[in-house]
Amino acid sequence: METACPPEERRAFAMAANAIREEEKAHLARELHDELAQSLTALKMDTIWVRDNTTAGSKSVTAKLTEMVEMLDRTVAATRRMAADLRPLLLDDLGLVPAIEWLASKFTQRCGVPCTFSINEELKLELQEPYATAVFRIVQESLNNVAKHADAMHVVVTLQKTLDVVTLVVQDDGCGFLTNSGRKPQSLGIMGLRERAQLLGGSTSVKSAPGQGTRIEVRIPLQRTGSIR
């Protein structure tokens, strides 16, 4: 007779699967950044060398080599962009706060909307995994939503940590939406961020109304014992 998997076990399994997915993304991002982008950069330097040292070369050869250098520049930029979209290496190298600062400035660059990010003192001590990745992904999706749907003038991201809980708020002053009008079948973002918080025992509240902006608040309890703190 089959026995149902207890909820605690299911949650542990989902958390482990999530951690593996994030590790794979981090590995791929590192390979793209450190291997592919570096080799392409070296190839570009060599191409410049050939162009500049071609003696009595024809004009068309020089022009072709210049085109190759430009193409390599674009490919390096695309590779770096792909690596950063997969997982910003900042998150692993410098931690959550610089990674969110980077997200906020990328958001402002992309859609021209100022984004203020503030933290409390406790966060200077950083947040460990799996909390850091969860918070990062939630900010990422929330800012994507602001860029895609809100038509906002300003966004505020606030991250606070106490001994037992981390609280994240992303608030915009944009067009807002009806939260009780049911989920569109293709809309997975808010559901995904709720799931991330839930997996860590947290909760999410989405407050919005037409013309009133949108406020997403996520609270995640921090485990007191164990290495994930």
Ligand SMILES: Nc1ncnc2c1ncn2[C@@H]1O[C@H](COP(=O)(O)OP(=O)(O)OP(=O)(O)O)[C@@H](O)[C@H]1O
């Ligand atoms: N900040 C916001 N301002 C205005 N409307 C929003 C905002 N965030 C979400 N919405 C509305 O809520 C809907 C659901 O958002 P959700 O992130 O779940 O899906 P999506 O952004 O449409 O698609 P996906 O995230 O799967 O690419 C959006 O389609 C949009 O109508």
Ligand SMILES: [Mg+2]
């Ligand atoms: Mg979305």
